[in-house]
Amino acid sequence: xxxxxxxxxxxxxxxxxxxxxxxxxxxxxxxxxxxxxxxxxxxxxxxxxxxxxxxxxxxxxxxxxxxxxxxxxxxxxxxxxxxxxxxxxxxxxxxxxxxxxxxxxxxxxxxxxxxxxxxxxxxxxxxxxxxxxxxxxxxxxxxxxxxxxxxxxxxxxxxxxxxxxxxxxxxxxxxxxxxxxxxxxxxxxxxxxxxxxxxxxxxxx
Amino acid sequence: xxxxxxxxxxxxxxxxxxxxxxxxxxxxxxxxxxxxxxxxxxxxxxxxxxxxxxxxxxxxxxxxxxxxxxxxxxxxxxxxxxxxxxxxxxxxxxxxxxxxxxxxxxxxxxxxxxxxxxxxxxxxxxxxxxxxxxxxxxxxxxxxxxxxxxxxxxxxxxxxxxxxxxxxxxxxxxxxxxxxxxxxxxxxxxxxxxxxxxxxxxxxx
Numbered sequence: 001x002x003x004x005x006x007x008x009x010x011x012x013x014x015x016x017x018x019x020x021x022x023x024x025x026x027x028x029x030x031x032x033x034x035x036x037x038x039x040x041x042x043x044x045x046x047x048x049x050x051x052x053x054x055x056x057x058x059x060x061x062x063x064x065x066x067x068x069x070x071x072x073x074x075x076x077x078x079x080x081x082x083x084x085x086x087x088x089x090x091x092x093x094x095x096x097x098x099x100x101x102x103x104x105x106x107x108x109x110x111x112x113x114x115x116x117x118x119x120x121x122x123x124x125x126x127x128x129x130x131x132x133x134x135x136x137x138x139x140x141x142x143x144x145x146x147x148x149x150x151x152x153x154x155x156x157x158x159x160x161x162x163x164x165x166x167x168x169x170x171x172x173x174x175x176x177x178x179x180x181x182x183x184x185x186x187x188x189x190x191x192x193x194x195x196x197x198x199x200x201x202x203x204x205x
Numbered sequence: 206x207x208x209x210x211x212x213x214x215x216x217x218x219x220x221x222x223x224x225x226x227x228x229x230x231x232x233x234x235x236x237x238x239x240x241x242x243x244x245x246x247x248x249x250x251x252x253x254x255x256x257x258x259x260x261x262x263x264x265x266x267x268x269x270x271x272x273x274x275x276x277x278x279x280x281x282x283x284x285x286x287x288x289x290x291x292x293x294x295x296x297x298x299x300x301x302x303x304x305x306x307x308x309x310x311x312x313x314x315x316x317x318x319x320x321x322x323x324x325x326x327x328x329x330x331x332x333x334x335x336x337x338x339x340x341x342x343x344x345x346x347x348x349x350x351x352x353x354x355x356x357x358x359x360x361x362x363x364x365x366x367x368x369x370x371x372x373x374x375x376x377x378x379x380x381x382x383x384x385x386x387x388x389x390x391x392x393x394x395x396x397x398x399x400x401x402x403x404x405x406x407x408x409x410x
Contacts, residue, residue, distance in 0.1 A: 002301050004269050004275045004276055020230075070210075
């Protein structure tokens with residue numbers, strides 16, 4: 001599209017770099033910003049610059065944090081003997097949202113994917129191993145995606161931890177809550193039969 | 206959602222103010238930015254600040270511009286005797302995109318809408334009238350939305366220009382190009398029968 005203002009065109013161009021944002025949406029964002037007052041736009045711009053200046057990775061768990069140790073690692077109420085291994089910080093947020101886990105986390109920052117060229121060295125697996133060795137960990141819970149890449153990564157970590165004398169578990173697989181059996185995909189259904197759980201076990205939770 | 210970084214939370218909060226952006230999308234944008242290098246993020250942030258510092262409204266037609274007069278008003282090749290009246294600069298872009306109009310524009314910046322409290326004084330109607338009086342205009346083309354508000358505004362402008370001895374026209378109404386007749390809505394279909402055009406006229410264009 002042709003823009004009568006090159007400054008507007010530049011802002012649209014920047015917005016259009018965001019994932020899933022096309023030129024029309026980018027223009028909508030830029031025109032919306034143009035209507036806001038100067039202070040609001042400055043605050044918006046500053047909050048973005050701050051992202052690169054003030055956000056770090058937690059030294060222990062690799063979660064995002066404003067401080068060397070993230071709030072979860074700093075929290076003395078958390079059970080440091082349980083480490084939940086996740087792919088991204090979005091997974092940490094999702095699990096925290098459930099309010100049903102009181103252990104700590106380890107954010108890998110990705111999963112092994114030969115297709116995308118992500119190898120063992122590109123994600124925080126070594127750091128997980130040294131935490132297990134040094135932090136008196138009792139259980140590692142693998143909360144990785146149920147994809148080929150996620151399963152490969154889980155299997156790799158499981159192998160690494162085999163001789164560490166700790167419990168290695170993974171999130172349960174099965175039918176979603178509120179889902180009709182007929183709507184579950186074949187693979188999930190087959191697995192949920194094979195991995196069927198004791199009735200008492202399920203209704204206790 | 207809970208964020209382990211307040212700086213991240215702030216950026217997400219800012220993104221979520223954009224029209225049509227919810228918290229999940231805002232988080233996706235912020236995390237994407239976090240992965241870019243510092244220079245790219247600085248460029249993004251600067252382009253937003255520039256919006257309020259360096260973009261103005263064209264003194265003549267109210268289009269957005271980096272200069273007092275927009276590129277279209279500066280272009281000596283354009284026919285200044287034709288003024289196309291539009292609601293927003295998006296409409297200017299859409300019409301420019303067709304490459305079939307060589308006149309100039311007048312951007313009202315809105316349409317009359319009692320429901321939203323937008324009156325005659327809130328949009329650039331007075332400025333249009335003074336342009337018509339001072340610029341030797343021969344035709345005003347109303348390219349306003351085909352809504353009640355758009356039609357009201359068009360009617361109001363038409364009334365104002367009644368005694369100016371110029372041609373006042375409006376975009377033709379009818380079936381969209383490439384649209385099956387059965388899919389046109391009733392109102393459009395009824396109008397396109399009432400406003401039917403000569404076969405020769407249509408196929409000439």
